[in-house]
Amino acid sequence: MEKRQFQTESKKLLDMMINSIYTHKEIFLRELISNASDAIDKRYFRSLTEPETGLNRDEYEISISADEASRKLVISDNGCGMTADELENNLGTIAKSGSLDFKSENSADSVDIIGQFGVGFYSAFMVAEKVTVVSKVYGADKAYKWESEGVDGYTLEECEKDAVGTEITLYIKPDSEEEDYCEFLEPYSIQRLVKKYSDYIHYPIRMDFEVNKPVEGKEGETEKVTERRTLNSITPLWRKPAAEISEKEYNNFYTSKFMDYEPPIRVMHYKQEGTVEYTALLYIPSHAPFDYYSKNYEKGLQLYSSGVMVMDKCSEVLPDYFSFVKGLIDSSDISLNISRETLQQDHQLRTISRAVEKKIKSELSKMMETDREKYEKFFKAFGSQLKFGVYSDYGTHKELLQDLIMFTSSNDMKYTTLKEYVSRMPEEQKSIYYACGDAPEKALRLPQAGAVKAKGYELLLLSEDVDEFTLQTLMSYEDKKFVNVATDELDLASEEETKKLNDENESGKELLDFIKEKVGGLHAVKYSAALGDHPAALSSEGGMTIEMARVLSKMPDADSQLSASLVLELNAAHPAVEKIKELYSADKELCAKHCRILANCARVMSGLEIEDPEEFGNLICELLA
Ligand code: ADP
Numbered sequence: 270m271e272k273r274q275f276q277t278e279s280k281k282l283l284d285m286m287i288n289s290i291y292t293h294k295e296i297f298l299r300e301l302i303s304n305a306s307d308a309i310d311k312r313y314f315r316s317l318t319e320p321e322t323g324l325n326r327d328e329y330e331i332s333i334s335a336d337e338a339s340r341k342l343v344i345s346d347n348g349c350g351m352t353a354d355e356l357e358n359n360l361g362t363i364a365k366s367g368s369l370d371f372k373s374e375n376s377a378d379s380v381d382i383i384g385q386f387g388v389g390f391y392s393a394f395m396v397a398e399k400v401t402v403v404s405k406v407y408g409a410d411k412a413y414k415w416e417s418e419g420v421d422g423y424t425l426e427e428c429e430k431d432a433v434g435t436e437i438t439l440y441i442k443p444d445s446e447e448e449d450y451c452e453f454l455e456p457y458s459i460q461r462l463v464k465k466y467s468d469y470i471h472y473p474i475r476m477d478f479e480v481n482k483p484v485e486g487k488e489g490e491t492e493k494v495t496e497r498r499t500l501n502s503i504t505p506l507w508r509k510p511a512a513e514i515s516e517k518e519y520n521n522f523y524t525s526k527f528m529d530y531e532p533p534i535r536v537m538h539y540k541q542e543g544t545v546e547y548t549a550l551l552y553i554p555s556h557a558p559f560d561y562y563s564k565n566y567e568k569g570l571q572l573y574s575s576g577v578m579v580m581d582k583c584s585e586v587l588p589d590y591f592s593f594v595k596g597l598i599d600s601s602d603i604s605l606n607i608s609r610e611t612l613q614q615d616h617q618l619r620t621i622s623r624a625v626e627k628k629i630k631s632e633l634s635k636m637m638e639t640d641r642e643k644y645e646k647f648f649k650a651f652g653s654q655l656k657f658g659v660y661s662d663y664g665t666h667k668e669l670l671q672d673l674i675m676f677t678s679s680n681d682m683k684y685t686t687l688k689e690y691v692s693r694m695p696e697e698q699k700s701i702y703y704a705c706g707d708a709p710e711k712a713l714r715l716p717q718a719g720a721v722k723a724k725g726y727e728l729l730l731l732s733e734d735v736d737e738f739t740l741q742t743l744m745s746y747e748d749k750k751f752v753n754v755a756t757d758e759l760d761l762a763s764e765e766e767t768k769k770l771n772d773e774n775e776s777g778k779e780l781l782d783f784i785k786e787k788v789g790g791l792h793a794v795k796y797s798a799a800l801g802d803h804p805a806a807l808s809s810e811g812g813m814t815i816e817m818a819r820v821l822s823k824m825p826d827a828d829s830q831l832s833a834s835l836v837l838e839l840n841a842a843h844p845a846v847e848k849i850k851e852l853y854s855a856d857k858e859l860c861a862k863h864c865r866i867l868a869n870c871a872r873v874m875s876g877l878e879i880e881d882p883e884e885f886g887n888l889i890c891e892l893l894a
Contacts, residue, residue, distance in 0.1 A: 273357075274422045294448075297396050298459070299466035300389030301344045301437060303577050305331045306470045308348025308435060312407070315349065322407045333463075333476040333500075335454045340443075342397075342453055345436035346472075350406040356415040356425060360390060360402060394419050396453050397439035403428055404435040460500050469505035469576035476500055505576060507550040507599060511538045523552050527595045531555050534647050537596075537632050545620045547600030551629070554593060557650045561593065568592035570625075573599035586622045590658025590670060591629045593651045598625070626669075633673050637686070645684055648675055656739040664742040671743055676736065677709035679718070679728040687746045693727060699760060700752040701745075703729040705737055705816035706876055716803035716838075716874065717754040723801055724761055728754065734820045741817075754799075755808045755815055755875065757836065761799050770796055773841055780853050787861040788837065788868040790880070797838035804843035805871040809833035815875050837868055862888050 309329045316323020324347060334343045351359060393400045398418060405412035412430030417423035430436070442450045452458040456478055463474050478498055481491040506514060506522050520532040534555040540548045551570070560566045568589065569582030576599070587594060602617055637644040648655075652675065659670045671687060678685035680693075690701060702721045706712030709730035713722070721728055731737055740751040752758045762770065773796045774781065781794040788794070792810055800806050809815050811834045818833040839846050845867060852860035866888050869879050879885050 272422045272424055294395045295453070295462055296466065297392040297439075298344075298453070298462050299577065300392045302331060302463070302467045302470060302474060304390060305344060305346035305348060305435070306472055306577075308346050308350070309472050310348075312347070312349040312433070315407075329472045331470070331472055331474045333459060333474065335456060335459060335476075337451070337454045340441045340454060342439040342441055342459075343436060344439075345434060347432060347434035350409075350433050350435055351402075351404040351413070352406050352409065353413045353425060353427075355406075356402065356404060356413055360415055360417075360423070393437070393439055396441055396450055398442045399440040401438040401440075402435060403430050403438075405430045405433050407433050460498075463500040466578050467576075468502045468578075469508075469573065470501055471503060471576060473499045473503060474501045505573075505599065507538060507548050507597065514538070522550075523595070527552065527554075529554055529558075529595075533595075534643055535632060535636060537628060539628070541621075541624055545600065545602045545617045545624075547598050547602065547621055549596065549598050549625065549628070551594050551596035551625070553629075553632075553647060553651075554595060555646065555650070557593065561651075562653070566592070570594070571597035572603060573597055574603050575599075575601045579603070583618070585618045586625055588622070588626055588658070588666070589661065590655055590666060591626065593654060594629055630669060630673070637673070645675075648684065653733055653735055656733070656735045660735060660738045660742045667743055671746065674739065676703070676729040676731060679704075679713055679722055679730055682709060682730075685727075685729070687743075690727060690729065691747050691749055694749070695725065698726050700750045700758075701729065702726055702752050702754050702759075703731050703737075703740060704754045705731045705814075708732050711876070714874070715755060716800040716806035717759060717808065719801040719803070720761065720799040721754050721759075731816070734823075737814065737816050737820070753809075753814050753816070755806070757808060757810045759799055759808070766798050770798055777841075780850065783853065783857075783860075784837065784839075784849070784864045784868075787864050790835065791837050791868075792834035794837045794839065796841045800838060800840040800843075802840075802843075803874070804840050804845040805867050806838050807871045807875040807877070808836045808838055810836055815877065819876065837871060839867075862891070866892070 309331070312323055313326070313329065329347060331344065331346045335341070400417055402415040403412055404415075411427050413425060414428040415423055415425050439453075441453055442448070444451050456476060459476065467474060475497055477495050479493055480496050482494045484490040484492050506518060516536075519536045519538070523529065523533050523536075524531075532555065533552040535553040537549065537551040537553075540546075549570075558566065567582050567584070568587050569580075569584040570586050571578060572580040572583040572586070583598070586598060598621060600617070600621070633644070633647075636647065655670050655674050659667045659674065675684040675686050677683065678690065687701070694701075704712040704715045704718040704721075706715065709732050712718060712730040712732060713728070718728055718730075729740075731740070737753065743751065745751060752760065777796065781796075785791050785794045797806070797808075807815060809818075813831075813833045815833045815835070818831055821827055821831050841847075845863075849860055849863050849867070852863060866885070869885050872879055
């Protein structure tokens with residue numbers, strides 16, 4: 270028999286195909302099953318006008334059988350089959366897609382056809398050393414056999430086959446040190462692959478399993494029987510109308526498909542009509558996966574094209590700030606590129622991404638309004654990500670996200686939104702005040718926070734690294750400026766009080782300069798009226814706050830010079846400060862020691878480390894002795 274050569278371009282492509290296009294060898298099965306499903310679609314489509322050419326709807330099936338001994342994997346379908354010419358044209362020329370021709374000839378929008386590129390079939394050579402395709406079309410007396418061992422070329426000859434359809438036999442490669450191919454012959458691995466990639470193919474995919482069954486009437490005895498099983502679910506959950514799906518079904522689907530032990534906190538299931546049509550089934554998990562806040566976490570939605578999974582984690586359709594969302598998008602509008610795994614970001618995906626973003630935002634707003642408890646649970650898990658979203662990309666998304674974020678309120682130590690905070694502001698309150706600390710309680714203990722609270726104003730208590738950066742990015746909310754209470758921006762004092770303080774600072778300048786010199790590392794020392802009962806506190810001047818400097822200095826590539834311009838604020842009326850004034854004239858050396866102790870206490874209150882703990886310990890002990 271004459272061996273025919275693949276066309277030259279085909280040869281190169283085939284070589285590339287086998288070696289590089291697909292990164293996972295296992296997808297060959299998805300490709301062959303998709304082709305079989307397309308072929309059945311075609312036969313079914315034809316039978317709509319020529320009923321004699323088709324079968325009953327429930328007779329269509331894709332059948333798989335595997336034989337480990339002979340290393341043969343057979344995938345057969347009762348679809349349209351191929352004539353000798355078609356075998357030659359479709360399989361002899363790579364990148365010649367019969368499906369595409371069929372689609373354009375028939376403008377068959379009613380048939381979902383997956384194959385578009387004419388390359389999927391060749392993925393069989395990633396796992397097989399030889400592939401045989403036996404095929405017969407309706408009305409022909411003869412069947413044809415196409416056979417190839419890869420780049421060498423192929424043979425085509427007449428053969429016997431009773432039923433219309435196609436049978437593809439893969440002679441699976443021997444196992445080697447680098448690759449194990451035997452899993453493609455193992456029934457349970459095949460079942461797993463079908464579930465993974467082809468679960469929602471519209472026709473049943475069936476395979477025989479050898480199982481041990483108890484023998485009736487003979488206790489303890491079993492016999493091997495063959496059981497024919499359908500491997501795929503056929504109708505995807507998301508294709509059913511939402512009204513027909515129970516909460517349990519949604520949850521089971523989520524926990525099994527997205528590997529979570531807890532049911533989701535929210536389900537979104539909708540069909541989008543318009544320029545790009547798709548169905549989305551999206552879930553908001555009820556807790557963050559263990560690796561969520563690490564580099565290992567991969568965001569993305571599963572992408573289906575007509576029931577076939579084309580990508581497991583498509584990151585383009587999810588913005589980073591909603592990276593916690595799990596789920597899938599199914600659209601027959603999504604164009605498949607040559608390798609379905611490296612789907613390029615295209616126009617459709619961008620359209621979908623924008624719509625998905627809107628949908629998630631409106632769902633979160635709805636949850637916040639109608640089920641606050643749930644929203645707070647959600648926010649505990651993923652709030653940092655939203656806050657990070659405000660800060661990232663130079664604040665591009667702040668409008669979108671600002672009403673979804675929350676901070677702890679000093680009123681009741683519970684979460685509040687910015688809108689709620691502003692709605693409670695007394696008329697004379699100029700700014701939105703916030704304090705930072707390791708925990709909300711600690712932030713509230715800052716001397717300046719106490720003073721703001723004493724004025725009757727509410728504070729936002731920030732305790733996460735990202736928090737202040739988020740507010741700095743927002744800058745203001747409903748025209749109210751955000752003010753960190755531990756900065757020179759704190760604007761509580763009345764004109765009169767400010768004048769009095771200025772006078773005090775003026776007249777006490779000599780002592781204040783002395784303190785600045787003896788303590789060191791300070792930008793300024795001044796009297797303040799915003800310390801409540803506390804003797805001293807630290808604040809900052811200029812854009813860099815104490816909290817921001819603390820966070821930034823923790824970063825791996827931190828600039829060691831990074832620091833805030835620290836101001837030591839003193840409460841002139843406090844006995845400890847009065848003592849310093851006294852000592853300044855009586856005993857300068859002891860005065861300097863008091864100043865250093867007080868300054869270190871202020872550092873501790875601000876969450877900063879004591880620079881020289883040994884010296885500090887000695888100073889205290891000296892006083893105690
Ligand atoms: P694609 O499916 O992307 O078009 P393939 O390389 O997978 O490309 O297949 C090439 C062509 O071969 C298909 O378009 C189809 O016309 C034909 N074909 C492949 N498998 C079958 C099958 N099981 N039954 C009928 N035709 C098939």
